[in-house]
Amino acid sequence: MYITLTILVLSAIFFMNGKIRSDVVALCALVLLLVFQILTPEEALSGFSNSIVIMMVGLFVVGGAIFQTGLAKMISAKILRMAGKSELKLFILVMLVTAAIGAFVSNTGTVALMLPIVVSLALSANMNASRLLMPLAFASSMGGMMTLIGTPPNLVIQNTLTENGYAPLSFFSFTPVGIICVLTGIIVLIPLSKIFLSKKGQNNNNKTNRNKSLNELVKEYQLADNLFRIKVNPKSPVIGKNVVELDIRKKYGLNVLEVRRISQSQSRFLKSVNQKLATDTTLQSEDVIYVMGDFDRIHQIAQELDLYIIDSHTTEESGKNKENSLDFYDIGIAEILLMPNSRLINQSVKDAGFRDKYNLNVLGIRRKKEYILHDIKDEKIHSGDVLLVQGTWNDIARLSEDQSEWVVLGQPLTEAAKVTLDYKAPVAAAIMVLMIAAMMFDFIPIAPVTAVMIAGLLMVLTGCFRNVETAYKTINWESIVLIAAMLPMSLALEKTGASKVISHSLVTGLGQYGPVILLAGVYFTTSLMTMFISNTATAVLLAPIAMQSAIGIGVSPYPFLFAVTVAASMCFASPFSTPPNALVMPAGQYTFMDYVKVGLPLQIIIGVIMIFTLPLIFPF
Numbered sequence: 001m002y003i004t005l006t007i008l009v010l011s012a013i014f015f016m017n018g019k020i021r022s023d024v025v026a027l028c029a030l031v032l033l034l035v036f037q038i039l040t041p042e043e044a045l046s047g048f049s050n051s052i053v054i055m056m057v058g059l060f061v062v063g064g065a066i067f068q069t070g071l072a073k074m075i076s077a078k079i080l081r082m083a084g085k086s087e088l089k090l091f092i093l094v095m096l097v098t099a100a101i102g103a104f105v106s107n108t109g110t111v112a113l114m115l116p117i118v119v120s121l122a123l124s125a126n127m128n129a130s131r132l133l134m135p136l137a138f139a140s141s142m143g144g145m146m147t148l149i150g151t152p153p154n155l156v157i158q159n160t161l162t163e164n165g166y167a168p169l170s171f172f173s174f175t176p177v178g179i180i181c182v183l184t185g186i187i188v189l190i191p192l193s194k195i196f197l198s199k200k201g202q203n204n205n206n207k208t209n210r211n212k213s214l215n216e217l218v219k220e221y222q223l224a225d226n227l228f229r230i231k232v233n234p235k236s237p238v239i240g241k242n243v244v245e246l247d248i249r250k251k252y253g254l255n256v257l258e259v260r261r262i263s264q265s266q267s268r269f270l271k272s273v274n275q276k277l278a279t280d281t282t283l284q285s286e287d288v289i290y291v292m293g294d295f296d297r298i299h300q301i302a303q304e305l306d307l308y309i310i311d312s313h314t315t316e317e318s319g320k321n322k323e324n325s326l327d328f329y330d331i332g333i334a335e336i337l338l339m340p341n342s343r344l345i346n347q348s349v350k351d352a353g354f355r356d357k358y359n360l361n362v363l364g365i366r367r368k369k370e371y372i373l374h375d376i377k378d379e380k381i382h383s384g385d386v387l388l389v390q391g392t393w394n395d396i397a398r399l400s401e402d403q404s405e406w407v408v409l410g411q412p413l414t415e416a417a418k419v420t421l422d423y424k425a426p427v428a429a430a431i432m433v434l435m436i437a438a439m440m441f442d443f444i445p446i447a448p449v450t451a452v453m454i455a456g457l458l459m460v461l462t463g464c465f466r467n468v469e470t471a472y473k474t475i476n477w478e479s480i481v482l483i484a485a486m487l488p489m490s491l492a493l494e495k496t497g498a499s500k501v502i503s504h505s506l507v508t509g510l511g512q513y514g515p516v517i518l519l520a521g522v523y524f525t526t527s528l529m530t531m532f533i534s535n536t537a538t539a540v541l542l543a544p545i546a547m548q549s550a551i552g553i554g555v556s557p558y559p560f561l562f563a564v565t566v567a568a569s570m571c572f573a574s575p576f577s578t579p580p581n582a583l584v585m586p587a588g589q590y591t592f593m594d595y596v597k598v599g600l601p602l603q604i605i606i607g608v609i610m611i612f613t614l615p616l617i618f619p620f
Contacts, residue, residue, distance in 0.1 A: 001496040007032050008489065008498075008541065012529070015537060022537065023478045026485035038492050047487035051449040052155045056483065057475055058452035059149055062432065063105040064474025065459035068466075069421050069428040073117070075101070080121055087127050091193070092186060094118055094132050095139040099182045102143025103150045104436070108476070110140040111580040115587060131197045133588035134598060135189045137580035141569050142185050146178030147171055148439065148448070152483060153539035153568040157561040160490075160543040166557065171439045171448075176617050177566060177610075184609055188602050196597045197588070212410065214328050217335065221364045221371060221388050227257075228298045229310040232287045236306040242282050252301045253375065254293035257361060257390055258331050261287050292363065293374075329421060330466075333363065333390045334399075335409040340383050342405045349387075350377040358398060360391035424464045431458045479536065486537055490544040506545070511553045515620045518553060520611045522546050522560050526567035527607055535568040535578060542568075558618040563610065570606045572599030 007029050014025040030047075033039045047053060067073075080097060083090040094114070102110045118136055122129035144151030148158060148171045162168050218224055232238060238246060243256045259281045283289075288310065291298065302309050338344060344352050354360045365372040365379060366386040372379055381387075386409070389396065400408045438444045438451035446454075456471075465471045492498075510521040522542070529538045546564045550557035571578060575585045575595050584590070 001498045001501065003036050004033070004038055004492050004496045004498050008493070011489075011537075012541075021478065023481040023485065026482045026537070030485045030488060033488065033492050038496060039488055043491055043495075044488050046491070047484040050159065050484065050487055051447075052152075052159045053480060053484045053487070055149070055155060055449045055452045056152060057480060058449070058456040060106065060475040060480075061456035061459055061471050062435065062452065064471060065428050065464040066105060066432060068470065068474075069424040069464050071425040071428045071432075074422070074425060080117060083121070083125070087125065088190070090121060090125055090127065091132060091135065091190065094121075095135055095182070095186050095189070098136050098139040099143030099146065099178075102140040103146035103178065104432070106476075107140035107144050107151060108579040108583065110143070111137055111583050114140075115584065119587065128198055130588040130590070131193045133584040134197060134581075134590060134594070135185070135193055137578070137584045138185055138189065138572050138599070138602065139182070140580045141572075141578055142178065142181040144178075144569055145181050145566060146175050148174060149452075150174065150178070151565075151569050152479070152536040153565040156483075156536065156539040157543050157565045159487075160547055160561060161557070164547055164557070171436070174565075177562060177614070180609065180613055181566070181570060181606060184606055185602060188605055189598070192598045192601065196594060197590075212335070214333060217333055217388065221366075221373065223292065223333075223363065226292045226294070226373065228291055228293075228295070230289050230291060230298065230302055230307040231310055232283055232285055232289070233306050233308055234285045236283075236285070238283045238305050238307070239285055240282060246305075248291075248301065249377065252293070252297050254291045254297055254301065255361065255363065257290040257292060257363070259283065259287050259289055327422075330392055331390065332393050332396060333388060334396045335366070336387050336389060336399055336406040337409055338381065338383065338385050338387070338406050342381075342383070344381050344405065345383050346380055348378050348380055352381060354387075354389060358389075358391065359395050360389045360399075362387050363390050364388040421464065421466070424462070427462045428459065428464045431455050431462070431464075483536055483540065486540045490540060493541075494544055506549045506552075511549070515550075515553060515555050515559075516611065516615065518549060519559060519563055519614065522549060523563040523567045523607055523611055526564050527571060527603065530568050530571040531574050535571060539564055539568040555620040556618065559614040559620065562614050562618060566610050566614075567607065570603060570610075572603045574599070 011025055011029045014020055014028075015022055030044055034041065034044050080090075080093055083093045098110060098114050101114070114136055115133065118132050119129045122132055141151070144154070148154055148169060154174055158169050212220070243249075243259075248254050248256055261284065289307070291301075298309060301307060349362050349365075352362070354362055362376060363373075364387075365376060365381070366388070367382060367384075387406075389399075396408070399406065432455070435451050435455035438446045438454075439448045459465065460468055460471050465474075506518060506521055506525075510518045522545075526538055526542050526546075529542070542564050543561060546560040547557045550560040569578075572581065573596055575581045575590065575592060581595065581599075588594075
């Protein structure tokens, strides 16, 4: 028992210290339990096959697909537009929308999604963004209390209940608790954020972002003003030929950007958009060709080659036409800055060889404050020119290999990761709804872990990710290994009798004063520990202790386990207690004391309210 407690204490110290990664600490603790023969290899490795761990892997994939398809961003942007320019309305909507998304998606992912939206909304409303960012982080944690899958501690207490033979919790068992947390958070944070956070981040507006977004580049180079889409008619003579054979650039003076081919099954719901560079693509009927140039020449090529102009407008109208926007999926754009000693200086764009060597188009040149966008093939390249190039993201990234010639501004592969497959949003929405339905309704004979696994696979198979590797990258393996390695610790505590000793100490020390006082002891012990170690690790350690404490005084364990998950999730007094708190710290220019001033009162108030409301929702 003493060895187990020593390993537990050492783990907690290293968790708090933070110099060694939490998953490594958890694995070291697991190995020590094996070395001292406290657990058998089968018991030690049981965490890696636990349904909670498998479910978390699946939920990371599902959440990643929701972001990758732009579904979450679409929903958030539409709802947040309702706020207008009212500070109070904007504050409340940010809290509610974040909590709603956080109920189904990881709180870290929710904050990563909402952070840029909230900053832009604050700027448009002439409001200090720092007043919204800390409440944003807190709301994501509060939203996690709304559903079974909202936050890992919820799954931890579910696992503890079922292992001890108690009835499992339903998908929305957490909702009443979550609603109380969210409402309390809004009421408390409205005055606290105004008092302590309004003067933070005043210099945010002066910060400039080195990397321009794709939409900013499109606007800066006026690409949409001269961008047209023409469709290949079934009887067009271009079918079976490629753009090089047709010599469109030389004959018509047009710049062909790409060819898009929409492949779909019988249902439009499952359509896929295939982007192809025009140079080596054999044209087929119904292909859509993206071309840049003068509208008169577009009209000429359409007549001569039997093509249909999808965007029948003049260049003056193009900026207002949504259909004429340039979307990005597999093919993107980036700026490259030529070095003073580049061999391309004084060469024409045509002779520079971007198309032959890198399979890239040059769409425009920025020369000091001048933009050259027409007839650029014969334009000579000057020292200090910035070229706008277009091609596949991998081809653009290859340019970084030759740093002596140019510098790629921005990070192409990073930008590619930000591009959402928005035409797959309906698919992701349908899969998510079906997964939630399977977990909500008992008449559907599918276990929650099975529903999550099916949803994760469907997200990959239906193309909600670019490839399987992208899906794997959405999984936070540190969290997975941490939970899988720490779950056997509760088994070790129980096996050696340590759990019974700790719970007996709590029962004898506080149990004599009644279940409410014992509940308060469990809640604030968990709350204190979460300030120093991760909320998931805290829940794993204290859930079996809370269970034994409730059994020790002969009352229902449900309110005690809920006390553990709420206290573990509602930790706001430190920027390092949860990933969302740390995520907003640099953006809001917060100090450690800002979290103490705003987060600690909220943490204490929610704790006091929970101690009195949990027994009402889940009677002793």
